[in-house]
Structure formats: structure tokens, C-alpha cells
Amino acid sequence: MEFRRQWTVAAFFIPIGLGALTTIMLVPMALIQPVYDFARNAAQINLSMVVPFAAALFCGGIISIDVKEGWLRTLLIRPITRQQYLLIKLAAAFSSVVITIVVAGVIPNIAVGAFFAKGVVRYEIGPILVAHTLFLLQALLIIGLLVFFSCWMPGIFNMVLLAAWYIAAASIGSYLQSRFWSSEWLMLLRDFLFPSGFTSALEMILGNAGTPTSELAWGFAALGFSFALAFWSVTRIEVDKSSE
Amino acid sequence: MNQRDLTYAKWIGLISGAILLFAAVTEYWPASGTSLNWLTLEEARLEAGRQEKPVFVDVYADWCGPCKQMERTVFPADSVRDLLSGRFVLAKINGDDPLTGDSLKKQFGIRAYPTYIVLSPTGKERKRRVGFINKTSLVSWLSDSAGVRILSWPELNNAAMTARTLHRRIMVLVLQSGEDLEHANTMFEGQKVAEAIGKFYVPTLLVRGNSGEESLLSQIAASPRTQMSEVIVLESNGKEVGRFFIDRQMQFRSFALENKLVELAKK
Missing domain, CATH: 3.40.30.10 (Glutaredoxin)
Structure with a gap:
């Protein structure tokens, strides 16, 4: 039911619109790349566009809308806990994002590779599986963060907050790198300013740059923290006390 | 039915804290293995001719921050160390060396530190990058065989x-x-x-x-x-x-x- 509630008429345009955008981005790449690498191109379009946009559009107001419309109160009258409610919301949001990744990321990538690539087309199953597993983990992480934000603020603020965090982390990281390169602690802190562990891990794997142990650990830690914050926040939401 | 139960949040938070600590430790202490064998440019050219391997030249200065950061965080990483020691003969040039620095800087047209140059076994320049490079980019750059x-x-x-x-x-x-x-x-x-x-x-x-x-x-x-x-x-x-x-x-x-x-x- 939660899944069905997400797929409003407007929501159908999200994967279709994103799919059109990714196709527009992929075609010039296919025309100039000597090797059309499915996994690398998937990483480029999914991590930079599909995953964050799909997660933001489906999950920006995922909890706040339920609170505003009184749906959460209606649900809590029934014998379900807030934790169960949260898990159902997470599962529904994740399913929607997965469908968007397939429609807007995977299908255009295969189609452009098949019809437009001028060079050699490379479909290597290992990197493709790794890349898509990491997209899904990154999607879960962003969903977790947006659920957390959404317990406290309305949807549009959550998207702005996530974007502002990303930009601030990049700016502060560059500043620390240029001014405090000699401080080992600040350089360590710089690597943890934004939860980009899965993204860095994927870059390392596709670039054959070794085993991304600390990057994966950072990704899983951030994922865990986002879920922990989401579980904590959902218990803080005030609804009509007689309903629970 | 406890609607304010924080058991999930506490456990997930604790486990994540432990993983975060592990991530910080592994990031802070990069792999410790054998150190790279840096030669002077002349030695490296001779060795490259003998082994028919390209030369990776690191042009640095003692006061250069990004050079020190590369030395501390990038070169010791397993992937970088394996690639450099396996495929290249390594040379370091101190751009501020009073004896050879100026002439080598002039020869290679060095304008900033650090500069990384790949020379063919016969001494011809093949690639060049200036500035700090993270380990993923360095490995991709060095492994890129598409060529120019x-x-x-x-x-x-x-x-x-x-x-x-x-x-x-x-x-x-x-x-x-x-x-x-x-x-x-x-x-x-x-x-x-x-x-x-x-x-x-x-x-x-x-x-x-x-x-x-x-x-x-x-x-x-x-x-x-x-x-x-x-x-x-x-x-x-x-x-x-x-x-x-x-x-x-x-x-x-x-x-x-x-x-x-x-x-x-x-x-």
C-alpha cells in the first residue's frame, strides 16, 4: 500500500524524465568514447544523477507528508509500531528507487551502448554487478538520511539540506586540503565530511586502485548511522497521544 | 507495544560507531609494506634501459605540502606501491637541489610541484601530471593504456x-x-x-x-x-x-x- 501511495501520476514522470536526461547525457559519450564501458558509464550517470534525484524526489517528504496529512495517526491507531511503519516506508521507497534506477539508468545505458556506441562496447559482468550493488547501497543511504530529515522538516527543505551539505563538504574539504595539508587529523576529517564511502569505493574498484576497505567501512558506517537516526527520529514524532 | 522503543536505533548506532572507528583506523594507517626504491634520474635512466621499463619521475620540493601528502597517503597504498614498483623504474628529483635542481627543472620545464612524469625506456616523455593526485586517479592515469x-x-x-x-x-x-x-x-x-x-x-x-x-x-x-x-x-x-x-x-x-x-x- 505504501508503495502504491508513492506512485502518483506525477511520480511516473520521474523515471521517464530521468531516463530521457540520462539518454541525452549518454549519447555524446557513446559517440566519442573509444571504449563504451557499461559499468563506468553506469557509475557516472547513476551516482551523479539517477540515485540522488530519485531518492530526493521519492523520499524528500516521505514522513513529513504522512504527519501533515494525518496518515501516520491513522496508521498508529492500528496495531503496528513506529518501527514497523518505518521499515515499510523504507522498503517502499527503496523499491521505487530501484525501479527508477532500472528505467532511468540501466535501460538507457544498454540501449545507447547497443545503438550509438562508435567504439568497442564493454559489458563485464563483475564490475557491473559490483557497481549496481554499490548504487543500491548508496540509494539506501540517501533514503535513510532523507527519512531522518523528513521526521523533522518538510520535503523541500530536506532536498535543499542534502544539496547544501554536499556543496559545503566539497568546499570545506578543498579549503582544508589547501590550508591544513600538514594536519593529519584535519586531513582525516576531510575524508569523512560527506557520506561518500560507497562512491569512493566504486571509483577505486573501477579504477583498479586496490581494495577499498576503509571506503566501504565508511559507507556502511554512514548507512548504519542514517538508519539509527531515522529509527530514533521516528519515535520523536508527536501525534495525537490517544491514537497510540 | 512500546512506540518509543529505541533498541533498533541503539544497536544500529553502536555497530555503525564500531565500523566508523575501523574505517578511520584503516584510512589513517595506510598499508605498511616495503618502501619504494627511488633512484636519481641518471640511475633510473640506466636501469630503465637495462630493464626496458618506463621511468616514473617525481619532481618535488621539501617545502611542498601536496608532495608530502602524496608521500604520506598515496605512495604507501598497496595498489599504488604494487603498480609503481612492478611496472616502473622510479626516480625522484628535488627541484631545489643546489647542484642539479635548476638544470633538471629547466630541462623538463617544471612550473609547479609536485610534477609526475612518465618517460619511455629511451628517455622520451610520455605523460605528465601536476599537483596532488588521489590514489584512484593516479592508478587510473598510470594504467591507462589507451595511449596518446x-x-x-x-x-x-x-x-x-x-x-x-x-x-x-x-x-x-x-x-x-x-x-x-x-x-x-x-x-x-x-x-x-x-x-x-x-x-x-x-x-x-x-x-x-x-x-x-x-x-x-x-x-x-x-x-x-x-x-x-x-x-x-x-x-x-x-x-x-x-x-x-x-x-x-x-x-x-x-x-x-x-x-x-x-x-x-x-x-
């Missing part, structure tokens, strides 16, 4: 012989340093420019700083060092037909470069 097409152009002597056989002119592209290689490659790989070269010329490439190429540069009377790349067109017997610098217009509008090449071909 202009590097496959024949050497001047061979180009002259081919030009005589094919009754074509020789197009000599003079680059001021290896830093210009990739940009020049993009310009000369353009379809129209490549067609013009294929139709009228036998191309060859000279890079300032490459061993043995300074004498060839003076032989063809290349202009003194500037910021710009130069194209010199010669008859197959070595007589100059014309020359031009690749200006900004040519860099961004390939037809300007193509027109100039066609003009000199028909001169």
Missing part, C-alpha cells in the same frame, strides 16, 4: 625517409613540455585535422626536454621556448616551407588549424 596517438608518429629521421618515398612534406609538431601532450593529441586527433595531415604530410613530434631531441630542435631551427606549441613544415629534403604557433583560436577552432595546414601544404 601523436606519440605513435614516426621519429624525425624516419619521417624524412617516408616523406621522400611518398613525396609528401614533413609536419614537425614542437611541444614545450610533455604537459602539452594530451591537449595537443586532442587537437590533432580531430577528424578534419587528422585527414589534412594524412593527405598532405608525414607528421613527427618533438618535445623539449626529451633526451636527444634538443639537438633535433636546433637542427630544424625551432623557435626559442615560448608558452605555445609550434608547427614547422619541411620539404622531404629538410628545407623549411613555413611555420606557425598554435594560438588560442586554433586550440578552440579546429578548422583554423586545418586551414593553416592545408595552406602550408599547397604553398
